[in-house]
Amino acid sequence: MDPLLMTLILTLLLFGLLATGLWVAVTLFLIAFIGLLLNDTGSPGLIMATTTWGASSGWxxxxxxxxxxxxxxxxxxxxxxxxxxxxxxxxxxxxxxxxxxxxxxxxxxxxxxxxxxxxxxxxxxxxxxxxxxxxxxxxxxxxxxxxxxxxxxxxxxxxxxxxxxxxxxxxxxxxxxxxxxxxxxxxxxxxxxxxxxxxxxxxxxxxxxxxxxxxxxxxxxxxxxxxxxxxxxxxxxxxxxxxxxxxxxxxxxxxxxxxxxxxxxxxRENFVVSLMGATRTSCMIAFILAGAAFLTIAMGFTGIPRALAEYIATLGLDSLGLIVVLTLFFVLLGCFLDGISVVVLTTSVVLPMVEQAGIDLLWFGIYLVLVVEMSQITPPVGFNLFVLQGLTGKNILRIAVYALPFFLLLLVAVVLVTAFPQIATWLPSMMTRG
Known part of the structure; x- marks a missing residue:
């Protein structure tokens, strides 16, 4: 199936399932399954088992x-x-x-x-x-x-x-x-x-x-x-x-x-209550991480991230234009994937473009983390939003609205680091000279 059409179908399904009030982690698993089925990938159950085990068993x-x-x-x-x-x-x-x-x-x-x-x-x-x-x-x-x-x-x-x-x-x-x-x-x-x-x-x-x-x-x-x-x-x-x-x-x-x-x-009571509270919060986060890991693998099979990155490569942009497009690209991916998954899925395609444009890879690492930080407070897969929802019981979209000014401040930080790259590169260069 065409990656663009598949992206549209999965996006509509994702927001539709979330609108029904279904758990976010369950929604991520379902979208991943559907993505694998649409891509005619065999053994989605086996892929889910191995992926979720690998995502949840790391030391x-x-x-x-x-x-x-x-x-x-x-x-x-x-x-x-x-x-x-x-x-x-x-x-x-x-x-x-x-x-x-x-x-x-x-x-x-x-x-x-x-x-x-x-x-x-x-x-x-x-x-x-x-x-x-x-x-x-x-x-x-x-x-x-x-x-x-x-x-x-x-x-x-x-x-x-x-x-x-x-x-x-x-x-x-x-x-x-x-x-x-x-x-x-x-x-x-x-x-x-x-x-x-x-x-x-x-x-x-x-x-x-x-x-x-x-x-x-x-x-x-x-x-x-x-x-x-x-x-x-x-x-x-x-x-x-x-x-x-x-x-x-x-x-x-x-x-x-x-x-x-x-x-x-x-x-004894406080000890047990604190332990159970930590267990509930940790299980919530771990369940979402497992769902995000499965979705990440599914996205890799569909070829959507690679197709988007390769399309950007065909635009022939200068360094500033490339950064603008990559910012939009990473923010879009951050709506559906966790930050580490964004890095792992895209660096093999994006880094050659970045090097060809003459962009310092050290600076690009800091820029990339700033953009990924934005995804932490972007629905529907913003982990900080999930954490605060679990702590307070507030609606996740309400928390996302509360976090919007800080999303914009992160965008300001990206602009500042792009305009003044020395913010990221000066201290390492001084340490190297020392």
Missing amino acids: GLTALPLFIWMGEILFRTRLSEDLFSGLAPWLNHLPGRLLHVNILGCGIFAAVSGSSAATAATIGRMTAPELAKRGYDERMSLGTLAGSGTLGLLIPPSIILIVYGVSAEVSIARLFIAGALPGLMLILLFMGYTMFWATLNRKRMPPADPNLPLGRKLRASLHLFPVLGLILFVLGSIYGGLATATEAAVFGVFGALILSALTGTLS
């Missing part, structure tokens, strides 16, 4: 439920309240106030997990209830979580940068260094927008807490030490070469249990 995925469990444990201690009581005095008169905790928290935790889903789930579990209790606007509370959770893909250690580095034969260490400044730029963009929104919507912000003298602010900051200590403990184990991200996740759970015991909240 690297172990970090995801562990980091989620760490967040569940911390959520049931006083540490989430301590996080706010320690930061509130310093952010109290900054427009947006405690909304910035979502952004800064995700930025810090992204340096621990390397996973967008784990970042959104862990920080969301700690901050979303506290912000709701304090009367913060739901739109901005969930929007900042969805947008900032994408930082897990860019700030090292980043799983997707590793995948790209292997595919493009680019130094993973240099890619990690290159991701630092763009990650900081995104944090500043998110905080800037939050301050702008809060300035225009003062009536939708809760009342500010009374201003405290410097001494009391410093004493309040002592509440941050347990959380910062745990973060430094996990980060130090990774950057000190003592543990991988998965092993560091074990340290994180162990540290969270210790902190829970020290605060007197580690009971």
Whole structure:
């Protein structure tokens, strides 16, 4: 069947099934089956079995439920309240106030997990209830979580940068260094927008807490030490070469249990409830990952991604035109595939075009991650949207609307990195010279 016609049929079926309220993971499996049948591919059941097993049995995925469990444990201690009581005095008169905790928290935790889903789930579990209790606007509370959770893909250690580095034969260490400044730029963009929104919507912000003298602010900051200590403990184990991200996740759970015991909240009931909460969230994400992996394989059999990439190659565009078209291409694929799948499926076709256009592959890796970050908050297959839906029970389309400004900010980041490529390349070049 013609790839264009097949794309149209599968797209209509996908949105039609989602409109019926069918589970997203089940929808992904059904679309993959239909795609294989339309392509006359034999043994779709065998393909599904081997694909889902491979997607769900990787050792690297172990970090995801562990980091989620760490967040569940911390959520049931006083540490989430301590996080706010320690930061509130310093952010109290900054427009947006405690909304910035979502952004800064995700930025810090992204340096621990390397996973967008784990970042959104862990920080969301700690901050979303506290912000709701304090009367913060739901739109901005969930929007900042969805947008900032994408930082897990860019700030090292980043799983997707590793995948790209292997595919493009680019130094993973240099890619990690290159991701630092763009990650900081995104944090500043998110905080800037939050301050702008809060300035225009003062009536939708809760009342500010009374201003405290410097001494009391410093004493309040002592509440941050347990959380910062745990973060430094996990980060130090990774950057000190003592543990991988998965092993560091074990340290994180162990540290969270210790902190829970020290605060007197580690009971048998809390332990079981936190474990079951992490199990439910992890199973939800794992089911979607398995469905996305099966859909990815099905798309490979249909030839749709390759056909689209080859069509772009025939346009004969200059470097800027190529980047514009590739941005649209990757955002379109990101509506249906997870970020790693987009990279794996397209790099073999896209990278020769990029090299021929004279584009630096190191810079292209950072650009690609920024575009893939956009797909994390794009329905129908935006993983951060699924995570927040599981945490809050809100409609996924409503959360997508909340996240729309941050999608546009990611687009601004893509424009800035394209206009000023030194944002991504300067730091690695300085490190190389050093």
